[in-house]
Amino acid sequence: MSNVIFTSKATAKNGRDGHVKSDDGLIDLNLVNPAKDKDEKGSNPEQLFAATYASCFDGALNLVASNQDKKIDSETTAEVSFCKDEEDGGFKIAATLNVSIKGVSQEEADKLVKDAHKVCPYSKATQGNIDVTLNAKAV
Incomplete structure (x- = not known):
């Protein structure tokens, strides 16, 4: 492995229809599959x-x-x-x-x-x- 300068971490739960959150909480988003649900609000x-x-x-x-x-x-x-x-x-x-x-x-x-x-x-x-x-x- 290369000389690591820094590491970022995020955790996703329930895939494309779930939630993702970074360890520092700056990213804290609901995930929505736009191919299935165009009206629901969320990222992908x-x-x-x-x-x-x-x-x-x-x-x-x-x-x-x-x-x-x-x-x-x-x-x-x-x-x-x-x-x-x-x-x-x-x-x-x-x-x-x-x-x-x-x-x-x-x-x-x-x-x-x-x-x-x-x-x-x-x-x-x-x-x-x-x-x-x-x-x-x-x-």
Whole structure:
């Protein structure tokens, strides 16, 4: 195992129709399966993953830009989809990262996003496991 910097912990009970809570209580959410119940209020694993992937990727993007002496202002929106897996009949997820970057050309934005995808811990974790689409937009 790598040199651990910190560890976060959360506990889920009753899966997609249950509850998730972090050990510090900051996350304390009812979970609802939107494929089954569109009227019930609550979060779901894909929404939580979208939030974490977007924040991690945007951080990686800003690190990459800083290392290349580029001053940017960025915003990353992650779309995480729950999909039917045609290969095994089960389920899988896919992600699209929509990244807006101020302060660079479109060509630079494309390169920064590709470079960030190589260093983002979430991108590393998903590499070869889920389909990830990268959309960079210089604004």
